[in-house]
Amino acid sequence: MGFIMAGLDAESYDRNYTDRQLIKRIMHYFKPHLRLMISIVVLVVLNACLDTAYPLLISNSIDTLVSSQAMQAAIVLVIFILCSSALSWTCNLFRQRFTARSVGDVVLQLRTDVFSAVMSRDMSFFDEFSSGKIVSRVTSDTENFATVVTLTVNLLSQVLLYILVVIVLFFRNAQLALLTLSIMPLIIGVALGFRRVARKFTRSSQRSLARVNANVQEIVSGITIAKNFRQEQNMYDEFKEINKQSYHVNVRSGFLYNGIFPVLVFIANIGTILIIYFGGRSVVAGNISAGDWFLFIQSLGLLWQPLTSIASFWSQFQLGLAASERVFALLDAEPRVHQIAEKPVHDIQGKITFKNVFFSYDDRQTVLKDFSLTIKAGETIAFVGHTGAGKSSIGKLISRFYEFQGGQILIDDQDIRSFDLQDYHKRLGIVPQSPFLFSGTVTDNIRYARPDATDAEVTAVAQKIGGGDWIEVLPEGLDTVVGETGRALSMGQRQLVALARVLLQDPAIIIMDEATASVDPLTEAQIQEGLDVILEHRTAIVIAHRLSTIKHADRIIVLDGGRIAEEGSHDELMQRGGHYSDLYNTYFRHQSPDYKPGEGFIPTHR
Numbered sequence: 001m002g003f004i005m006a007g008l009d010a011e012s013y014d015r016n017y018t019d020r021q022l023i024k025r026i027m028h029y030f031k032p033h034l035r036l037m038i039s040i041v042v043l044v045v046l047n048a049c050l051d052t053a054y055p056l057l058i059s060n061s062i063d064t065l066v067s068s069q070a071m072q073a074a075i076v077l078v079i080f081i082l083c084s085s086a087l088s089w090t091c092n093l094f095r096q097r098f099t100a101r102s103v104g105d106v107v108l109q110l111r112t113d114v115f116s117a118v119m120s121r122d123m124s125f126f127d128e129f130s131s132g133k134i135v136s137r138v139t140s141d142t143e144n145f146a147t148v149v150t151l152t153v154n155l156l157s158q159v160l161l162y163i164l165v166v167i168v169l170f171f172r173n174a175q176l177a178l179l180t181l182s183i184m185p186l187i188i189g190v191a192l193g194f195r196r197v198a199r200k201f202t203r204s205s206q207r208s209l210a211r212v213n214a215n216v217q218e219i220v221s222g223i224t225i226a227k228n229f230r231q232e233q234n235m236y237d238e239f240k241e242i243n244k245q246s247y248h249v250n251v252r253s254g255f256l257y258n259g260i261f262p263v264l265v266f267i268a269n270i271g272t273i274l275i276i277y278f279g280g281r282s283v284v285a286g287n288i289s290a291g292d293w294f295l296f297i298q299s300l301g302l303l304w305q306p307l308t309s310i311a312s313f314w315s316q317f318q319l320g321l322a323a324s325e326r327v328f329a330l331l332d333a334e335p336r337v338h339q340i341a342e343k344p345v346h347d348i349q350g351k352i353t354f355k356n357v358f359f360s361y362d363d364r365q366t367v368l369k370d371f372s373l374t375i376k377a378g379e380t381i382a383f384v385g386h387t388g389a390g391k392s393s394i395g396k397l398i399s400r401f402y403e404f405q406g407g408q409i410l411i412d413d414q415d416i417r418s419f420d421l422q423d424y425h426k427r428l429g430i431v432p433q434s435p436f437l438f439s440g441t442v443t444d445n446i447r448y449a450r451p452d453a454t455d456a457e458v459t460a461v462a463q464k465i466g467g468g469d470w471i472e473v474l475p476e477g478l479d480t481v482v483g484e485t486g487r488a489l490s491m492g493q494r495q496l497v498a499l500a501r502v503l504l505q506d507p508a509i510i511i512m513d514e515a516t517a518s519v520d521p522l523t524e525a526q527i528q529e530g531l532d533v534i535l536e537h538r539t540a541i542v543i544a545h546r547l548s549t550i551k552h553a554d555r556i557i558v559l560d561g562g563r564i565a566e567e568g569s570h571d572e573l574m575q576r577g578g579h580y581s582d583l584y585n586t587y588f589r590h591q592s593p594d595y596k597p598g599e600g601f602i603p604t605h606r
């Protein structure tokens, strides 16, 4: 059991909804399709009436034949039966078509809603939850939701048929009708008992599928690293384990679902035996006609059918309900970044103030403790520090990707929490460490920053980065296709595209996580020239990895354990001989043109 359920816990944003809440939410999605739904209900009623008429007509024809031996009456009944069957078939056809249409429309809407909910989640959400699991909520869970609705319509038609058949039976013979129904509580009891267990099993089965998805997605995304480190076998073993878990969970649910069906059929057969025995006795005693006896035997099938099919498609029904629960949980996930107002942001000078800020990602560790810092408008700040010192976290807070727990962050002396975030993000340029390019051309990727930019504007910004020489090297210039995630370009070229993109955006504040990947000296020079253009007249927060950037910065801030350990210019800090000079000797000195290997540490106390 431990192995089977391991890792299949709910996500922290998951919640349990009651069936009523779920049905209410589902109904809400059907409201715009009211006319179609009414047509479906009318067709369902018609269908049920016609299906009830079928055994009734046969029963009558038996009685007519027995009493009058008149073949003519039987022929008329045969024609009636034919007509009712044809009508029932037509109703069914239209019902299925209308259902498919309305369900399709609802899934379209639901998927759009889920997608936009995913897009509006904070960055913390994507850090915490694997993309594979999010993908399966948007795709397969919304699909399963469609199944639940189709099944509900089928169920509705069967329940209606059930009610009509019961009414007819009571009119024909109350005693036999009661006998027929006596077995129902047993069937309902078993089906309800099964219902409770089924939901639990279904949830596990969906979670295990999401786990398989997440694993495959991670492996495919990291395949280069996996192959590089020859980790194929380990990844294969890990996948095998997760896949096996999914297999066990599914086999267990399969046993449960397949086990319930024969039990219900067995109980139903007991009912058939009772009717054959007691009904037969009544016919012999002359209490009921042969036609009525036939009607009861024939109707038994119609009565058991809804109950047994509820149980048999309960698995899918549960799957759909559990899926809708997962979809709604994603829609309802609480945002963690809270704005107190939505002031429009027209222009920003770029002054940034941290006032006694406390920040942690989770309960485990406080990343920033009572952190205070003022960055002047137009200033370039280089953050340096050992890994895990909190450099990127400061960038993420300025980007408003994460919520801080205490203190204040001010932009131009205004609370960052009071801005309209969409407006604010337009004034904020972010250059991540490994630039992500979307499939398309170089032009498409630069234009991503401002879709309404003309070709001339795109070319102009591209020319400004590194004098535009890098474009000539591209096989088709700016029309070169970059491939998935920019794979067809070199790392240096991707960085240049990212710089051009941010230049087109023309933000007031730039947050740059400088790339650590080394590039050839020519590209390095082009990047440096590009940076000079971009950082001019803007506030820039650079998580610096290159000595040249650090030396060009107006101020260097050395972070250590989420606190400012030192600040000043390169020369000042080197003079001081503290944290910075240690870092310089460890990380940056080899980048210096004067560096000679084997030279030892630069004396820092002069």
Ligand SMILES: Nc1ncnc2c1ncn2[C@@H]1O[C@H](COP(=O)(O)OP(=O)(O)OP(=O)(O)O)[C@@H](O)[C@H]1O
Pocket (backbone or CB within 6 Å): 127, 361, 362, 365, 367, 385, 386, 387, 388, 389, 390, 391, 392, 393, 394
């Ligand atoms: N998404 C996250 N969830 C939980 N903890 C995180 C997350 N991101 C970073 N941390 C933790 O916060 C601390 C600060 O991380 P941060 O990324 O800001 O460091 P950094 O100085 O930028 O390091 P590096 O130079 O390696 O990028 C680290 O201890 C890290 O483990």
